[in-house]
Amino acid sequence: MARVRAFYLDITQWAVDDPARWAAWAVPCPISEAEANFGKEVRRRKARMDQRTRERLPVLPRLVAAVDAERKLAAARLAAARAASPGTAFSVSDERWHRPQLPHAHATWADDVQGLRRNLNIEESNAFWTWATVEALRHTGVRIEEMLELSHHGIVQYRLPSTGELVPLLQIAPSKTDEERLLLVTPELADVLSQIVRRVRDTTGAVPRVPAYDTHEKVWLPAMPWLFQYLRGGERRRMTPGGIRRLLRRALTSLGLTGSDGAPLAWTPHDFRRMFVTDAVANGLPPHIAQIICGHKDISTTMGYKAIYPDEAIEAHRAFIARRRALRPGQEYRTPTSEEWDDFLGHFERRKLSVGTCGRAFGTACVHEHACFSELPAAARQRLPVNRWRLRGRAS
Numbered sequence: 001m002a003r004v005r006a007f008y009l010d011i012t013q014w015a016v017d018d019p020a021r022w023a024a025w026a027v028p029c030p031i032s033e034a035e036a037n038f039g040k041e042v043r044r045r046k047a048r049m050d051q052r053t054r055e056r057l058p059v060l061p062r063l064v065a066a067v068d069a070e071r072k073l074a075a076a077r078l079a080a081a082r083a084a085s086p087g088t089a090f091s092v093s094d095e096r097w098h099r100p101q102l103p104h105a106h107a108t109w110a111d112d113v114q115g116l117r118r119n120l121n122i123e124e125s126n127a128f129w130t131w132a133t134v135e136a137l138r139h140t141g142v143r144i145e146e147m148l149e150l151s152h153h154g155i156v157q158y159r160l161p162s163t164g165e166l167v168p169l170l171q172i173a174p175s176k177t178d179e180e181r182l183l184l185v186t187p188e189l190a191d192v193l194s195q196i197v198r199r200v201r202d203t204t205g206a207v208p209r210v211p212a213y214d215t216h217e218k219v220w221l222p223a224m225p226w227l228f229q230y231l232r233g234g235e236r237r238r239m240t241p242g243g244i245r246r247l248l249r250r251a252l253t254s255l256g257l258t259g260s261d262g263a264p265l266a267w268t269p270h271d272f273r274r275m276f277v278t279d280a281v282a283n284g285l286p287p288h289i290a291q292i293i294c295g296h297k298d299i300s301t302t303m304g305y306k307a308i309y310p311d312e313a314i315e316a317h318r319a320f321i322a323r324r325r326a327l328r329p330g331q332e333y334r335t336p337t338s339e340e341w342d343d344f345l346g347h348f349e350r351r352k353l354s355v356g357t358c359g360r361a362f363g364t365a366c367v368h369e370h371a372c373f374s375e376l377p378a379a380a381r382q383r384l385p386v387n388r389w390r391l392r393g394r395a396s
Contacts, residue, residue: 002038005031046304053274053307055259056267060138060275063267066255067131074127078120081110125230129239130247132196132228137269139189141276141294142172144241144269145216149173152207152225155185155193172295181295196227212238244269277305 008029015026077092084090086101098111107121136147154171168185170193185193202208207225214221228239248267257265273294280290281303291302336344 001031002036005029005033005036049274049304050307052271053278054309056265056271057275057278057307059257059265062257063251063255064134064138067127067134067251070251070254071127071131074120074124077110078108078124081108081120126247126250128199129228129230129244130251132192133244133247133269134251134272135188135192137272138276139186139192140170140183141273141280142183143175143273144244146172146175147269148212148226148228148239148241148244149175150227152197152227155197156182158182175295179295179297181292183293193227200227200229208236210236210238215241241269274305274307277302278307281306282309 008027008031011022012026012029015022073093077095077097080090080092081097081099084097084099086099089096089098091097096113100109100111100117102109107119109117110120111117133147136142136150137144140147150170150172154173156169156171157166158169159166168190169182170185170189172181172183174180197207200207207227208229209223209225210229211223212221212226213219226238229236230239245268248269252265252267259265277290277294280293281287287299287302287306291299294302294305296302
């Protein structure tokens, strides 16, 4: 409907510019502005995204702990399997394994208690990159394509002019908004980046340069020392968005997290971006600083990422009331007496009488509408029911 409305309006504008050609086709648009307004759908989508963030942010620590535990367990399995001789059994964290005798095996294989043969090299690689992905996304709030384009050249240092202290920064390559930005590297993120660099280094100690294909621009990027690269089949490759999503799905399937409706929680890399903004703004980070960190051109986009919590409004309202009470005299907030409370409740009964909602049948006239009860004539008072008369008498 928006496209059809725009087409009609374009013809009208063309008729103004070139009447000889377009004036015959200029007619009123059959679609009104209200019909092409999708504000309600935008608000519904915002509510769905907020609910999605509210369901996933409380269970984020469980996901972080689970992927970290799986990374350490997979590394321990691989180390124990390499230390065990072929044809012998070994155990790791109460798990029984058996290393088979395989000729010409380039990977480390092991059989679990069910007899299933598993490639421990691939499992250890998947566990590590799942952990690295979760940590990088939740500490930076970057887009998935920005995370995959992190390179060893992007880790830089900056000296503060005031104190002379060196702080590490992470350079984010231009992506969606074609703007480059720098992020402060926290100690937790520095530990993750250091482990990634140690893992991808070759025998010379340098991060290998690997070509990569940009799925958005549909072009091959020049060879760069990408951080998110892995060795598979003797060839180094940069990780892809599809591979990252598969790692997240596999980790969530094994963890078994469910939402409020009991259905499994489906996570995407962009969920970490929304949780990063929500957690940062809720903990005191100014919204305009969050806008710079996320690389948004409009601050309304940043605030759209922040989920709204009911407790925020409640706590803010309670703080406002506390500040107001501190500024006003204390006697204004004393507990009312019984007489004052009865007079307050009686006000509503008198108001019902004054506006004509005194219990008469709908559609019938009321002789005392918009009149004070004490000013009613005697004939009107006699026509009132006895119980109403007594109630109004007490109220007045």
